Amino acid sequence: QSVLxxxxxxxxxxxxxxxxxxxxxxxxxxxxxxxxxxxxxxTAPKLLIYNNNQRxxxxxxxxxxxxxxTSASLAISGLQSEDEADYYCAAWDDRLIGVVFGGGxxxxxx
Amino acid sequence: QVQLVESGGGVVQxxxxxxxxCAASGFTFSGYGMHWVRQAxxxxxxxxxxxxxxxxxxxxxxxxxxxxxxxxDNSKNTLYLQMNSLRAEDTAVYYxxxxxxxxxxxxxxxxxxxxxxxxxxx
Numbered sequence: 001q002s003v004l005x006x007x008x009x010x011x012x013x014x015x016x017x018x019x020x021x022x023x024x025x026x027x028x029x030x031x032x033x034x035x036x037x038x039x040x041x042x043t044a045p046k047l048l049i050y051n052n053n054q055r056x057x058x059x060x061x062x063x064x065x066x067x068x069x070t071s072a073s074l075a076i077s078g079l080q081s082e083d084e085a086d087y088y089c090a091a092w093d094d095r096l097i098g099v100v101f102g103g104g105x106x107x108x109x110x
Numbered sequence: 111q112v113q114l115v116e117s118g119g120g121v122v123q124x125x126x127x128x129x130x131x132c133a134a135s136g137f138t139f140s141g142y143g144m145h146w147v148r149q150a151x152x153x154x155x156x157x158x159x160x161x162x163x164x165x166x167x168x169x170x171x172x173x174x175x176x177x178x179x180x181x182x183d184n185s186k187n188t189l190y191l192q193m194n195s196l197r198a199e200d201t202a203v204y205y206x207x208x209x210x211x212x213x214x215x216x217x218x219x220x221x222x223x224x225x226x227x228x229x230x231x232x
Binding site: 033035045046056088090091101 | 145154155156157160169170172205215216217219220222224225
């Protein structure tokens with residue numbers, strides 16, 4: 001049972017906009033920044049969004065993040081086949097004194 | 111470029127110990143917090159442990175507290191994970207991860223190693 005809650009799956013067709021939610025509590029998302037990771041099949045995860053809505057260099061602006069209260073969202077616009085991957089949210093948790101991840105969302109491009 | 115290369119994984123019996131190492135290069139190792147993150151087969155990511163840039167403060171997941179020890183040798187640009195009293199549920203790919211900050215309390219994992227498999231089985 002993950003501390004952060006994500007839907008296990010999401011899907012969309014090429015060109016569509018898809019959002020993935022991440023729900024937590026005051027001790028994690030509510031009081032700290034949220035980060036998102038993309039894991040392509042058989043590869044190590046990659047930082048996709050940090051500090052709620054910042055993109056590292058090289059990440060397309062099709063990817064965007066937002067946070068409100070104890071929830072956050074990752075949006076992917078102009079969906080492409082290469083976006084098919086697992087997506088994870090993560091945040092520091094002040095009560096657990098450590099990092100917590102969401103269970104991951106498997107994105108399928110139909 | 112930043113490189114993180116894990117070593118020391120393999121098959122080990124329950125109750126035994128194993129030490130993972132992570133050789134870092136391409137950046138000033140002593141300037142960043144570091145972590146270990148694991149992924150059991152077919153499951154999601156689980157943070158294991160993290161420590162400050164100078165090694166003076168360490169954090170652990172409840173699932174490994176008292177059994178695992180994270181440490182670093184800044185003179186050798188190397189991160190370690192000493193794993194004792196291993197259990198079947200510790201079976202996973204273990205990733206060495208560099209934080210974006212000196213004090214790693216933001217879950218901002220900028221760089222990941224390729225991962226190394228630890229399999230706990232009799």
